[in-house]
Amino acid sequence: MIKTKIIDNWLDEDLVNYLNDYFLYFLPHYYGAKSNDDDKSCFYNTPLNKEDALNRFLFYKLKNTLDMNLNLNRMYLNIQHADMDGSFHKDGEYITCLYMVTKSLKDSGAFEIKNEDVIPFVQNRLIIFDAKKLHRGLSPNKNEVRITLAFKIKE
Numbered sequence: 001m002i003k004t005k006i007i008d009n010w011l012d013e014d015l016v017n018y019l020n021d022y023f024l025y026f027l028p029h030y031y032g033a034k035s036n037d038d039d040k041s042c043f044y045n046t047p048l049n050k051e052d053a054l055n056r057f058l059f060y061k062l063k064n065t066l067d068m069n070l071n072l073n074r075m076y077l078n079i080q081h082a083d084m085d086g087s088f089h090k091d092g093e094y095i096t097c098l099y100m101v102t103k104s105l106k107d108s109g110a111f112e113i114k115n116e117d118v119i120p121f122v123q124n125r126l127i128i129f130d131a132k133k134l135h136r137g138l139s140p141n142k143n144e145v146r147i148t149l150a151f152k153i154k155e
Contacts, residue, residue: 001130001132002094002095002128002129002130004113004116004117004127004128004129004130004133005127005128005129006119006125006126006127006128007065007125007126007127007128008122008124008125008126009124010061010065010099010124010125010126011061011124016123016124019101019149020101020102020103020123020147023046023077023101023102023147023149024101024102024145024147027046027077028046029044029045029046029077029079030044030045030046031043031044032045033045033078034087035086035087035088035089035136036087036089039087041083041084041085041087042084043078043079043080043081043084043086043139044078044079044080044081044084045076045077045078045079046076046077046079047074047076048075048076048077048149050072050074050075055075058075058099058149058151059072059075059151062097062126062151065126066128070095070153071153071154071155072151072152072153072154073093073152073153073154074152075149075150075151075152076149076150077101077147077148077149077150078137078146078147078148078150079145079146079147080109080137080139080140080145080146080147081139081140081144081145081146082139082140082141082142082143082144083139084139085136085137085138085139086136086137086138087136088112088114088134088135088136089134089135089136090131090132090133090134090135091131091132091152092131092152093131093152093153093154094130094131094153094154094155095128095129095130095131095153096128096129096130096131096135096150096151096152096153097126097127097128097150097151097153098111098126098127098129098148098149098150098151099125099126099127099148099149099150099151100121100122100123100124100125100126100127100147100148101123101147101148101149102123102144102145102146102147103123104121104122104123105121105140105141105144105146106141106144107120107141108121108138108139108140108141108144108146109121109137109138109139109140109141109144109146110137110138111127111135111136111137111138111148112135112136112137112138113129113133113134113135114133114134114135114136115134116133121140121146131152131153
């Protein structure tokens with residue numbers, strides 16, 4: 001079981017600002033994503049092509065940061081607005097790495113690992129955790145948008 005790790009200021013400032021704008025304004029967001037199949041509440045999601053040059057670079061950076069030979073299964077964005085809390089769930093992969101994309105939220109949008117941590121949403125924060133731990137993303141306050149980039153790592 002991998003120990004949860006938090007890395008702040010993961011990317012340089014220009015890339016942080018670019019990703020904030022690119023993921024927020026220039027990629028389509030698809031409504032209907034759920035943490036669990038039986039959830040009544042939904043949020044937005046954007047699947048990403050892991051072979052795209054930008055996404056390949058981000059995964060390259062992740063592997064170098066962790067100094068591990070990782071195998072990427074998939075990557076995507078989760079986009080949440082007010083009242084779009086995720087519910088506790090486990091991922092099917094081995095490790096999940098979650099990058100907090102949008103500008104830091106005002107006391108909202110935290111990431112929670114059940115019975116372990118509530119991690120505040122801070123732009124440019126990377127969280128690495130065991131994908132089998134129950135976890136969820138909490139919604140932001142009104143007039144805020146919470147975007148996270150999820151890297152799903154297989155064994």
